[in-house]
Amino acid sequence: MGADENNNTENLKSLPLEDLHKAANARFGGFAGWSMPITYPLGVMKEHLHTRELAGLFDISHMQLFDVSGAGAAALLSRACPLDAASLPVGQSKYTFFLDEKAGILDDLIVTRLGEDRFMVVANAGNAAADEAHLRAVAKGYDCRIDALDRVFLAIQGPEAADVLHTAGLAGTELPFMNGFEPRPGWFMSRSGYTGEDGFEIGLPEADARELVTTLLADERVEWVGLAARDSLRLEAGLCLHGHDITPEIDPVDAGLTWAIPKPVREKAGFIGAKALLDKITKGPTRKRVGLKPDSRQPVRSDSILVDINGNAVGVVTSGGFGPSAGFPVAMGYIGKDFAPIGSHVFAEVRGNRIALHVHSLPFTPHRYHKG
Structure with missing residues (x-):
C-alpha cells in the first residue's frame, strides 16, 4: 500500500477516475500493476502535512473489495484467517491476515461484518488476484459466495475528515474507528485508514464517486493526496506495507502483530498456519x-x-x-x-x-x- 514507484506506465491498469487526477495535474507512476497518482502540485511534504492538519483525499481504487456471503461465510473466513468471524458484531471491522502453512503473511486485510452472513474483505492491490484465488480455493466445501466488487475506493483522512463528510451530508460520521456499514445500495464505508489519523474509506459506484469527489473538493479543507505522501504517513504511523515490512517470509510473531490474533482463536487453532504460528509463539521471535x-x-x-x-x-x-x-x-x-x-x-x-x-x-x- 505504499509508494514503490515505477515511472513506466505502459501496460498498467488505469483508475476509473484517472481523468480527474489528470485534470488535477497529478504526476503518475506505476504501483502494483496500476498507474497511480504519486503527487499533485501541492507536493509530497505539503500533501502529508495537509492530511495531518485538515483532510487529505486519496484514490485507493487499486485495492480490491470482496463481498463474502452465505451460511458458510463466517466459517470460511475463520479458516482462511486467524479470526473468529462468527463472533464479530455486525458493523465491526478487524485487521487480520491470510497466512500460509508456515504462518508467512500472504496479505494483510480488513474484514468487516455487514450482516449475519455477509462480510466485506479489503485486500491489497498487489495481492488482489492471488488473494481471490486463495480465498476461492479455501472456499471449496463451504456454503458461500465470493464476489470481487468493481468499485471506486476513496479514503479521506485527517482531523477534519469526519466534519467534512458530515457537511457533505454523508451518514456514518458517528461510527467508532474500525467499524463499517453500507450507507447506500452499492456503497461500503468504514472508519479506518492507513495514515494514523482519523478517517474513512468509501467504496462506491463510479458515477456516485464522481459526484462525491466534486462535493468533497469544494470544501477548502480537502486536497488530493498521492501515493508518495500516503507512504510517508503510514511509515510515521508505524503501519506495515505488504511486500516490504510483511511478506510470506515474515510471520506475525517477528512482525509484532500477534495482537491481531485473539487468544481464543489461537487456542482453537482452526486457521491455516495455526501449528506453525503457535510453534513460533512458543519459541519467541x-x-x-x-x-x-x-x-x-x-x-x-x-x-x-x-x-x-x-x-x-x-x-x-x-x-x-x-x-x-x-x-x-x-x-x-x-x-x-x-x-x-x-x-x-x-x-x-x-x-x-x-x-x-x-x-x-x-x-x-x-x-x-x-x-x-
Whole structure:
C-alpha cells in the first residue's frame, strides 16, 4: 500500500477516475500493476502535512473489495484467517491476515461484518488476484459466495475528515474507528485508514464517486493526496506495507502483530498456519520489527543492510524515508532481538557508507483514531 514507484506506465491498469487526477495535474507512476497518482502540485511534504492538519483525499481504487456471503461465510473466513468471524458484531471491522502453512503473511486485510452472513474483505492491490484465488480455493466445501466488487475506493483522512463528510451530508460520521456499514445500495464505508489519523474509506459506484469527489473538493479543507505522501504517513504511523515490512517470509510473531490474533482463536487453532504460528509463539521471535531513526538527516531506504559496530549483519531496513510531521528521517526494519531494545545503536550500509541509527519506538507520530 505504499509508494514503490515505477515511472513506466505502459501496460498498467488505469483508475476509473484517472481523468480527474489528470485534470488535477497529478504526476503518475506505476504501483502494483496500476498507474497511480504519486503527487499533485501541492507536493509530497505539503500533501502529508495537509492530511495531518485538515483532510487529505486519496484514490485507493487499486485495492480490491470482496463481498463474502452465505451460511458458510463466517466459517470460511475463520479458516482462511486467524479470526473468529462468527463472533464479530455486525458493523465491526478487524485487521487480520491470510497466512500460509508456515504462518508467512500472504496479505494483510480488513474484514468487516455487514450482516449475519455477509462480510466485506479489503485486500491489497498487489495481492488482489492471488488473494481471490486463495480465498476461492479455501472456499471449496463451504456454503458461500465470493464476489470481487468493481468499485471506486476513496479514503479521506485527517482531523477534519469526519466534519467534512458530515457537511457533505454523508451518514456514518458517528461510527467508532474500525467499524463499517453500507450507507447506500452499492456503497461500503468504514472508519479506518492507513495514515494514523482519523478517517474513512468509501467504496462506491463510479458515477456516485464522481459526484462525491466534486462535493468533497469544494470544501477548502480537502486536497488530493498521492501515493508518495500516503507512504510517508503510514511509515510515521508505524503501519506495515505488504511486500516490504510483511511478506510470506515474515510471520506475525517477528512482525509484532500477534495482537491481531485473539487468544481464543489461537487456542482453537482452526486457521491455516495455526501449528506453525503457535510453534513460533512458543519459541519467541528471533528478530523483531522496530522503528529506526538515523542520527543524521540522511534517510535510509528499504533493503539497506543493518550492521553492528564490527560490521556484522544484524538486520535489514524494510521501509524508509523522511517523516514530514516527525521532522526527521524515519525507517522500519527487522533486527536481531539482542539489538531490538529502544535506543540500541546500529549502522545502515548505504552506497559504501555507514549511516548511524538507533532503535526508536513506534509509531513515530501518535495515532489519532476516533474511539467513539
